[in-house]
Amino acid sequence: MLDDLRHHAKQQGWDEQVRRLAARSLRILLARLGADAPIHEADIRSLPADRPGTSTRRILQFLTRRGLVVPDPARQIDNHQRAIDQRIQTLPENIADELRNWVLVLRGEGRRELFRSLVIPLKAVALNILTTGASYGILVAVFQWGWGDNLLGLSEPMVLVPRR
Structure with missing residues (x-):
């Protein structure tokens, strides 16, 4: 060697x-x-x-x-985590414990041991698709079908044409 x-x-x-x-x-x-x-x-x-x-x-x-x-x-803690830990140590114990939990959640490490699967990412994708679809559905209902045209001050339903 x-x-x-x-x-x-x-x-x-x-x-x-x-x-x-x-x-x-x-x-x-x-x-x-x-x-x-x-x-x-x-x-x-x-x-x-x-x-x-x-x-x-x-x-x-x-x-x-x-x-x-x-x-x-x-020694595996990075400098940012070390600085956060030093600042948290200056706080009262009950606040410091709660703040440590929030830091874990913000770093994406909260409750990690419970969900080491694809459930959370798949749920996030499904909810994003659902909310996007719902917003397009509301646009169609208001502008093409004329729902709520009195509230928006529209005289007649409009056609939505996608831009290219």
Whole structure:
């Protein structure tokens, strides 16, 4: 795996100092956790705290490309979600709980566990078709059949001609 790292480092154009740090970091991780075993992202990120002179970012990139990194769920939140969570934490608890639920709904994640099927999208399509059809039906009833012509001030029914 060290040879693969060296090859990868040369392809990426890393300088000699960065290559040495990355190789040292990889040796420490492999000695601690074993070769070809999935490595938790948290273990990789804790490496510089334990051992100065190690490289985290490049080793994480290299091992991720090889499929050997188990992602850290705490780091999977995007920056927008992190900012929202920080602002919600400043609110009173009862308001914060309700606001978290609203954020989930607005992101399309509310009640997700109940509806992991095509029911909701199909229902949305059906209701859109129904409302579009109803609006065209009302147009025909008012303008072609003359319903409500007194309310609109029309003297006689009109013909609807589509524009091309």
